[in-house]
Amino acid sequence: MKKSSWLGMVLLVLLCVIPLLQGCGGKDGTTPAAKIVFCDAGWDSLRFHNAIARFIAKYGYGLESEELKGSTPVTYTALLRGDADVYMEIWTDNLATYAKDVESGKFQVAGVNFADNRQGIYVPRYVIEGDAKRGIAPSAPELKTVADLAKYPEVFKDEENPGKGRIYGAIPGWAIDEIMYKKFKFYKLDKDFVYFRPGSDAVLNAAFTAAYDKGEPIAGYNWEPTWLSGKLDLVLLADAPYEEKAFQEGKTAAPSVPVTIGVGKKAWQSYPDFVKFLQSYHTSSALTAEGLVLLSEGKLSYDQAARKFLQKHPELLKKWLPEEKRAAVEKALREAK
Amino acid sequence: MTSTFPQVGDLGIATQIDNFVYYLNVNFSSAFGLLKTILLAYVNFLQGILSFLPWWLLLLLIIVAGKKLRKSWCQGLVLAFLVSLIGVVGYWQMMNETLAIVLAAVTISLLLGFPVGILFSIIDDKYFLPVLDAMQTMPTFVYMIPAVMLLGPGKVPAVLATVVYAVVPLIRLTSHGLRNVDAAMIEAAQAFGSSRWQVLWKVQLPQARSTIMTGVNQTLLMAVAMVVTCSMIGANGLGMEVLIAINRTESGRGLIAGLCIVIIAVLLDRLTQGLVVQGGKRT
């Protein structure tokens, strides 16, 4: 081999070896500590709660953490198997096997994160009330309940199916999607409307945003808290009062879904102190929405939004943490980033 | 010795792009509406034909196509049998929806890709190659979400997304095939006074036919590969079925729907392979 090729090979090997050498051995040569794995199924509020919990884990309990990313079913399965440790927002009605899994002890429920969320069929406020500033006349002034939609197929035109209206459904495969579809048929909306499956929440939100920016009418499933519900002025259409069986058949409004915090069996044993914190962790739909607004308006990272949020709500820290842990966390918050 | 890369941030480009999309959405909605109407009409037209054909006629057409293109009754029968399985499990209507989108995307890809491929064989294309790379590797959702905002979710952005992804092999292989025609043949054609156009039409295209047909075959398969992504933008069909199954962790249902997509891919692949082989032989 030529000299230059040898030199190139040596340099390449050195480049690969040096970072490895750095990586080996911590400051005192001990093996690195185990990390807590948080599930990240992709949506903003989950990541926001993750950021808060991870901050507290680090500065309150000295625990390193990381996130496991994936789709909802994938991350949930990881929790059951023990590949992940904490799930900060389990939307219990979206996972078909949730109840069974809790009962058989496949994982532990630390508590309820928040339970005052809402979901259902939303329309922008200007559809009902108009918007003088933007020059939009109300197109469906009598619209109050889901049943009322039947009166307005021509307002919510479906361009792919001329002559019919369109109502956006939930994400296909979520348990709530089936219920929404049953609701759709129950109110006889299938006569003049098309139940349109958006495919993913990104698309659903894009559809809402696009229509809202143009001032056009749109009706479809959405839920709070999301950055969308925080940003756009949407009205939830009323429905019959909630009743368990009737709800499953699509006849009533959706209940608030208890969004719980799940902890894997292994982690439950390994981090008893941290688990105590998780058991005290309660927020609300409004608080979560606040966090989401921080994220989108301020264009902050999740970590930055978490810090800002905690700085604004010292009372939450009082509720969640014992004295000495709280002090440590507050000290970390005070230190400039 | 650890060091973090000096960060500057994205210089506000991300915000500018957001603003640009907003601007387009609000100010050009009629133009996009027109585009949407045309594409939608086309897809619906294809779907109309497919829905109009009774199932046994479609199977018969497959058998005949198998004979003509693959020179064997056996192949045609096997393909027809596999396709009939889709109907047996109850996915026939969904198959039609999926096929309409795939065929719409492929025909548009042919209309666009073929001339562009010819163009790329003539000009110095080194500046455009990165564009082709980007079209195939940029995550679909990155450009599809703005597209959904401008065109609405459903079949239209699905067809567009498929075209962006699937047209690339056709462009590359057309360009490649045309460039790699024997230089001696082209020189001979020029020496006898052929114009540029005559060289292209009488020498390059016939010689490159086999390679170009391979490009068509690849485009078709890439279009089928996009079916599930299309469902995530709101297109109905077999892809939507797979998506539901994924979200519910219903592996069995997902597998069956997925196999139906595979059968469609096999059908289209076998039939167009027949055209590749014929292209290689002298007519």
Next chain:
Amino acid sequence: MKDVFFRVEGLTKLFPVGFPSCPTKEALQYLQAGMSRTELKEKHNVLAAVQDVSFELKQGECLTLIGLSGSGKSTILRCLNRLQEPTAGKIYFQGEDVTAYNKQALLNFRQKHVAMVFQNFGLMTHRSVLDNVCYGLEIQGMSLQDRYDKGRSMLELVGLTGWEKEDVNRLSGGMKQRVGLARALACDPDILLMDEAFSALDPLVRNDLQFELLCIQQKVGKSIIFITHDIDEAFKLGNRVGILKDGKLIQLATPEEMLAKPKDAYVSKFINSVDSSKVVSITNIMEKPAALVRVAEGAHLALNSMRINGVSSAYVVDDKMQLLGLVTLDGVLQVLDNKQSFANILIEEIPVTDTPDQPVRSIMNLAVHAKYPIAVTDKYNHLRGIVTKAAVLGALCGKQQDGESTS
């Protein structure tokens, strides 16, 4: 000027080679100021492929241009129909300046007045033989029937009647070049440009086509510019011959004049060099012996072999194909009559050559005096083939041997 049929004046072609190279206009100036080709290449990365070449082609003559590879001959040819654009110089055809033609005029020139035959044939594999021949006519816009008629007559001229519908790929090299020739002639051009047209063919086929070209030339009287690196071919075909060196035309004269008065030492050396790879060697004309007997004692076998092959002698070899000798029909009959032993009738003194790669002329003397065909063996006395007297004479006279493959 109008009566000048075809004239080239000061043809120059420069190529940038390597990077960075100076612009060709500048390089041209250096050249005209007297810079050498080597200096231009080394200092400015510009190659002067053709330097200030001028000549005239008379109507009906065949002008051959020879030179080594790199002498610029192919480039000159391609400049004549502007497949390469000349850097400087003028080309006049019937009074018009070809270098000044616009696109349409150039296409017209190529379609009607000049045609080319290529070393690698340049045939279109997706077309039949007839469609290949008619290509030029198709470009001219002739109707299908007319051009097929013309095409067929051209195929007849080159001896390929009956091959119209064949796939071009199935033809041998010689046949392909005949198609190439037919294609060029079909356009009825004023000038035929032939770029080493026979160099890719093997020696016997080449001889054949050279002969045919001369015959065709007699019939149709085309004006030809023929490029080659084979001096024998150049002299055989050309009414006048031009020698090129490093892009310059050293001497242009009839073969006789050139042989009598070579302009300089280079020309002299060139004329006298023999291109050994193109000379016919013994292996080219060798055939496998039909009557061959492998066993040492086998009179019956020998007789049978001769009877089947209809010859009166057979070669005898051992198990390892080593040549033992020759037996004649007479001798074998004597053995069968029990009048002689096999060993006695075996003729061991037969003409043999053990250098099959030598040119044919090296066994000329042997052939003249041989009573039997000459056995060809390798260094270890393994029989490789036989060479008949007729074959030797045929090769030396440059004609194809009966029974050889058609070309």
